[in-house]
Amino acid sequence: MIDLLKDPYERKARLFPGLMVALPLLVPLVCVYGPRHPVLTAVVAVLGGCGALYTLASVTRGRGKQLQESLLAEWGGLPTTIALRHRETSALDGVSKQRYHAMVSAKLQIVMPTAQEEHADPAKADDVYNGVAKRLRELTRNNKGLLFKENTAFGFHRNMLAMKPVGIETSLMGMVYGLIIAKVLQLSPLQFAPIHLADPGLAATLTLLISLAILAAWLFYFNKKSVLHIGFSYAEQLFECLTALPDVSVRKRVAKAVSVQPQAAESNK
DSSP states (O other): OHHHHHOHHIIIIIIHHHHHHHHHHHHHIIIIITTTOHHHHHHHHHHIIIIIHHHHHHHHHHHHHHHHHHHHHHHTSOHHHHHHOTTOOSSSOHHHHHHHHHHHHHHTOOOOOOHHHHHHOHHHHHHHHHHHHHHHHHHTTTOOSHHHHHHHHHHHHHHHHHTHHHHHHHHHHHHHHHHHHTTSEEETTEEEOGGGGGSOOHHHHHHHHHHHHHHHHHHHTOSHHHHHHHHHHHHHHHHHGGGGSOOHHHHHHHHHHHHHHHHHHHHTO
16 A cells, blocks of 8 residues: 555556546545544545555556557557657657657667558558567666656546546536535435525535536546547657667667676676
C-alpha cells in the first residue's frame, strides 16, 4: 500500500481513475453518515489498509490494458508507431518526422524505411518503428521529467476511458442519492419535490455538484480522441529524447570503460 501511494505512476494513472469512479458514492457516505457513525469511518480506513485501494488500482489497470488492445486495433498501432509512418500526417509535421528519422539512424544505428519501402511493405516498416520505440523506452527508462509526465497522462486518460461505463453509473447513482438527501426525491410515497432544491443542505449540495461535474467529464472529455491525442504527445516527447542521447560510438566506449573497471579492480586485489 505504501509503494502504491508513493509511486507517482501507480497513484496518478491507476489509483486516481478508480477513486474518481467511487467518489460520487463516497462523498454522501462520509458527509451523511460519517459524523453520526464513527465506526463507518474506521471501517473505510480498515478496508483501505487491507488492500481495497490496491484492488481498485489493479481492476483499473486490468480494464485499461483490455481497452488498449481494442484501441490499438482501431488506431492501427501504437501512437509511437503511427507518428513515425511516412503515410500518417495527423500525428507529426513532415519536418519533425524527417528529423526524428535522421536521428534514429544516426544515434540508434537503425535503418529507417523510406516512403517507398513503407508503401511496399507496411507491416515490415511498422516492425521497425515498433523496435525504435521499444529501444527508446529502454534508453529513457530513468527519465523522470516531461517524458514520465506524458506517459503518466496517457495511462491516466486510457484508464479513465476504461472505467467510463462504471463511472457514469456511479455518477448517476450519486445524483439520485443527492436528490434523496435533499428530499427532492422522496421514496415513500414516491414523489418529486423540486422546491427543496432551494435549500438542499451541505451534504446534498456537495453530492450533486461533484456527481454532476464528474458525469460531465465522463461524457464530454474522456473519449478515444483524447486518449489518442495524449498518446501522440507522449510519442513526440519520446522522440525528442533522441536529441539528448549520445552517438552509438560514444555509448559503446562508455560501456567498454565500465566493463573494464571491475576487471581492473579484481586484478589489483
